[in-house]
Structure formats: structure tokens, C-alpha cells
Amino acid sequence: MFKILKAEHLAENIILMDVEAKRVAKSCLPGQFVIIRVDEKGERVPLTIADYDREKGIITIVFQPIGASTHQLAELKAGDTILDFVGPLGRPSDLVYEDIEELKKKKILFICGGVGTAPVYPQVKWLHEHGVGADVIIGARTKNLLIYEDAMREVAENLYMCTDDGSYGFKGNGSQRLDALYEEGKSYDHCVVIGPMIMMKFTCMATKKYNIPTVVSMNPIMVDGTGMCGACRLTVGDEVKFACVDGPEFDGHKINFDEAMKRQAMYKTAEGRALLKFKEGATHHGGCGHCGGDK
Template identity: 50%
Template sequence: MYKIVAKQKLNHLVEKMVIHAPFVARKCMPGQFIILCVEEGDERIPLTIQDYDREKETVSIIYQIVGYSTQKLAQKEVGDTLAHFAGPLGVASVLHNSKRRVLGIGGGVGAAPLYPQIKELQAQGVSCDVILGGRDKDYVILQDEFKAVSNELFFATDDGSLGTKGFVTTVLNELLAKGRQYDEVIAIGPLPMMKAVVSVTKPLNIPTMVSMNPIMIDGTGMCGGCRVTVGGQTKFACVDGPDFDGFEVDFDEAMRRQSMYKKQEQHICNLKLGGGTNA
């Protein structure tokens, strides 16, 4: 059993939990993830590691309340326990500390897996700028954390309630137009956002890493749900990634597959939550 030692509500849909998990905290690295079960016999869900503290033996996760398991997880409070918390899983991010200037771009909850990468690069002496985006100011998370580890921090919101009105690519284009030069971009967020970032950076040949964690399901490579074409080859986000060269990812295929079972997922969620078959 894994004890919840802290819990924070970041907005009405997103929460952060800090879990006492000594073995995971001892080994995990930026880019990796865990698999948890809220209760014994529950669904296994993969969640990216947002932060870790080896001395306190804790691991931080951030989740968006979108389905049955995350709704059940949200009902847990400090002092409660989780049945299973396995990891670290996935391939750790390859951090190019030889780069002089890196731009991190996080969309929504994509800021969570971006944070440990920027934090580690900054600790290794790399100058990092960060763009955070969201639907409105309440959906732009981890602002204080990124302020502490970035050189400059920029915001983009759909409604203009924080920073630039527009998308993260709006800010990206503005920075590049002003002559900002970056040796690498790390973009993590919804698939359409990452595709849009690559559409800007690829013509300029700015190396861009993306994370395919949004399409992970089983987390072990057995279900095939996170299959993605990278450089013309079939890869699995959970065992070969989740980080890949953004220039080589077939985003269109990934987006088609991600939406394939939305109706069935909602139907099962409604049944489990007692909403009925027509909810």
C-alpha cells in the first residue's frame, strides 16, 4: 500500500498527489511514468512522474479527472493509500545538456512531464525558456514551479486571461520572429498541439522532442493501444518512449487512433459511475 502524503487541487479538473513510494523515488528519472491501481482489482492506469524527492522517498503525479479511475483517485485524501504504484517505467528522457538554449513548451497537463526535464536541464547549466498554454489562466498549471527553473516564462491562453491570447505556437512564432534562437525544443501536450509545434520547428530545422504519453493505456506494450509510427517504423509509446523525435512522428495516425474508442470509453464510464446506458 502506498500512502498519499500531500494533495493539491490545481483547478476543477486537475489535481496533484504526492505518494510515498521509496523504490520508485530511488530510481525514477525525467520522462518516466508509473502505473497505479486505486484499489485492489481496479483498472491499471499509467501516469507520468511530475517530480520526485529521493530523500523524502516521494513521487509526485498530476492527473486530469476525465474517467472512472481518475474520478475514483480524486476521492482519495491525504493519509489514504493506493493499492499499487509500480515503476519507474518507460525510457528516461535523453537530456542534451550540450545544448546552450532549450525551449520547453507545455500544453495543459503536458506541463507535468515537461517540468522534471526542464528542472534537470537547468540544474546541468542549460538556459531554458518555457511557454505554458491552456484554455484559460486556471488551466495553466505549475506556474511557480517553472518560474524557479526557467530563464524566461511565457504564457498563452485561448481567451487571453493570461499572457498572449492564442496558442503556444503564437508565442513560439513571436519569439522566433524576434530573433530568438534555440538549439532544441521540448514540446509536451495534446497531440494537435505537438503537431502544430513541429509544423513550426521542422521547416527551421530546430530539433524537437515530443512525448507520446497521451496515447498510453496499458503501459507494458501488451495492449497495443499506444502504437505509433515513428520514422516509418512501429513503436510503442510505453516501452520505446514516451519521448520521440517530433520530426518523425506520424501525428495524423496517432490522432485517428486516439479517438477511435471514445464512445465506448464514455459508455463504460457511465455504467461504472451509475449514469445508465443513455447518459
Template identity: 70%
Template sequence: MYKIQKAEKLNENIYLMVVEAPRVARHCEPGQFVIVKIDETGERIPLTICDYDREAGTITIVFQPVGASTRKFAELKEGDAFRDFTGPLGCPSEFVKEDIESLKKKKILFVGGGVGAAPVYPQVKWLKEHGIDADVIIGSKNKDLLILEDEMRAVSGNYYPCTDDGSYGHAGMVTTMVEELVEQGNHYDVCIAIGPMIMMKFVCLLTKKLAIPTVVSMNPIMVDGTGMCGACRLLVGDEVKFACVDGPEFDGHLVDFDNAMKRQQMYKTQEGRALLKLQEGDTHHGGCGNCGGDN
């Protein structure tokens, strides 16, 4: 069992929990995720690691209740526990493997939307710990839905909140903030975008026009987290990839977002899943056809 040390409601529909998971905390890196189960019959829920404390042996997760299991998560209190807390899974962020001195010469821009601020935070924090200041743009519908603002300000070079309704920070979409920064003379060597699929799509359309290499995290489409269910199958260039085992990060300018969003909608129904299985054959489940994902 994995005890919950802290349970906090960040806003009307986003929750933060600090969970005792020493083995995960020892080995995780920014960009990776965990699979969480509330009990023996609960669903496997993949959640990106928001923060970690190796010394305390804890992992911070942030989630938005959307289904039965995550709604049950929201009811848990400090002192309760999860049945399973498996990880770290997925590949770490690409920059973790880069030469630090070379990385210090790069100007990095992060763009997050909604709950996507949670996986942005550990990456920006890691960079800060290694002497690198990154610019951060975080968007939401209104001020009340922004999360982790104090934490983000503490680790970023510049923090730019955006609200669709103009109630706080930059009035407008995150893409208009990107355009404004570039028009002001800012040069970025790489952009990392994490958030709703539609947001990442339009960020990538813009950064491609601006010639800014862009990495996206496809964790929003993960379901099973092992490559068996086929939910996170996507096209990256002319290759079939799975967000949970090949990612979750990919070259955003190569991701077929329209295909991924269409699959995401189809996967929500039994009829849609059956049609995807028929259309995709052996590549539907993990690309191997032998993983037993239908059983």
C-alpha cells in the same frame, strides 16, 4: 500500499498528489512514468512523473479525471493509499544521457499544453540543477487552467504563459508564441513539446518549417503501459513503435500524428479495437504477436 502524503486540487479539473514510493524515487529520471492502481480491481493508469524527492522517497503525480479510475483518484485524501504504484517505466528524457558541458551550449525550448505542464516541469528542473536555463511556453484555454506557474518560473530561464482567450500572458496559441520568440532573434537548438496530440502536431509542423529539431512525448496515448494493449502503437518514420516501451519520447518530425489520433479515437470502442487488431495483425500488441494481450 503507497500512502498519499499530499492531495491538492490545482484547478477545477486537475489534481496533484505526493505519494510515498521510495524505490521509484531512488531510480526515476525525468521523462519516465508510473502505473497506478487504486485497488485490486482498478484500472492500470499510466501517469508521467511530475516531480520526485529521492531523500524523502516521494513521487509527485498530476492527473485529470477522465474515466472511472481517475475519478476515484480525485476522491482520495491525504493519508489514503494506492494499491499499486509501479515504476519507473519508459525511457528517460534524451538529454539526461548527454554530456553536460555539451548540453550547456544548447538553447532549449519547452512547449507544454494543459496538464502537459506536469511532465515538462521535472525536465526543466533537472536542467536547472545542472546549470542549464531553458525557455518554457505553457498554454491553456484561460488563466485559471494554468498549473505549476510558481514552480515553473523558479526553474526556467524564461517562462511564457499563453491563454487562448487572451485573459493572461500571451494572447493566442503556443505556436504563435514560438513564432514571436524566433522573430525576436531567439535561436533554439531543440524544442521539447508535451501536451494534447493536436498541439504537438502543430508545434511540430511549425518547428519543422523553422528547422528546429523537436522531441515529443507520446504519453497521452498510453493505456496499459506495457506494450500489450496496442493502444499506443504509432508510426515514427517507417517504423512501428510503442510509446510505453520505446518512448515516451520520439522525434516529433517523424511521428505520424494523424495516424496516432485516428487510432486513439478507434481504440475507444470495442468495434474499433477489433478492427485495429485485424488490420495490424502481429504488430497490434507490442509488435511480437505473442504477448497474450487478447487474453
């Protein structure tokens, strides 16, 4: 059992929890995720690690209650426990493996939207702790959905806030803020984009225009988190990948976002899962237990 040490609302329908998970905190790196299960009847839920404290053995998760399991998780308070808290899973951010002196020469930009701001934070924090500066754009539909402004301001070299409705900061989305930065004379050598699928798709179109190598996190399409169900199958260039075991981070300019979003919608229904099994044949993992692909 894993004890919840803190539970609070960051914004409308966005919840932060600190969980005591010493073994996960000891070995995790930015970009990785955990799988949680509230109780014996609960579904497995993959959540990207939003922060960690190795000394205290604490992992921070941030999520939106959407399905039954995340609504059940949202009902828990400090002092309650979670049955399963498995991790760290997935491949860490490539940035943590690069030479620090080479990283210091790069102009790095993070563009995040909504809940995607949370997994950006540990990457920017890690860079800051190693003397590497990075700019960050945080975007949301409106002011009351923005999160992590104060925490991010402490670790980012420059922080740019934006809202679609103009209620706070720059009026526009992350890709429009990027356009404005380039008009101001800024330029970047590397970009990391994390947020809703549609946001990542259009932001990658913007970074491609400026020839900025771009990495995205495909955590939003994960279901099982172990490579068994096949829900997070996607095409990267001319290769089939699975976000949970091959990622969750990939070259954003190589991902077929339209295919991934269409597949994500189909996977939500029994008929859609059966059709995916028929179309994908031997490359369909089918370990979800719902479509018969594992038979």
C-alpha cells in the same frame, strides 16, 4: 500500499498528489512514468512523473479525472493509500544522457500545454540543477487552467505564459508564441513539446518551419503501459513503435499524428479494436484482452 501525503487542486479539474514511493523515487529520471491501480478492481493508469524527492522518497503525479479510475483516484485524500504504484517505466528523457557541457551550448525550449506542463517541470528542474538554462512556454485555453507558473519560474531561464483567450500573458497558443519569439530575434537548437495530441501536432509543424529538432511525449495514448495491449502503437518515420516501451518520447517530426489520433479514437470501442486487429495482423499486440488479438 502507497500512502498519499498530499492531494490538492492545481486548477479546474487538475489534481496534484504526492505519494510515498521510496523505491520509485530512488531510481526514476525525468521523462519516465508510473502505473497506478487504486484498488483490486481498478484499471491500470499510466501517469508521467511530475516531480520526485529522492531523500524523502516522494513521487508527484498530476492528472485530470476523465475515466472511472481517475475519478476514483481524485476522491482520495492525504492519508489514503493506493494499491499499486509501479515504476519507473519508460525511457528517460534523452537530455539526461547528453554531455552537460554540450547541453550548456544549446538553446533549449520547452513548450507545454495543460496537464502536459507537469511532466515538463522535472526536465527543466534537472537541467537547472546541472547548470543548463532552458526557456519554457506554458499555454492553456484560459487563465484558470494554467499550472506550475511559480515552480517553473524558479527553474526556467525565461518563462512565457500564454492563453488562447488572452486572459493571461500572451494571447495565442504555444506555436504562436514561438512565432513571436522568433520575430523578436530568438532562436533555438532543441525543443521539447508535451501536451494534448492536437497541440503537439501543430506545434511540431511550427518547430519544423524553424528547423528545430523536436521531441514529444506520447504518454497521452498509453493504456496498459507495458507493451501488451498495443493501444499506444504509432508510426515513427517508417517504423512501428509503442509509446510505453519504446518511449514515451520520440522525434516529433517523424510521428504520424493523424494516424495516432485516429487509432486512439478507434481503440475506445470494441468494434474499433476488432478492426485494428484485422488491419494490423501480426503487429497488433492485442494484450488488452478485449479484441481477441492475444488468442
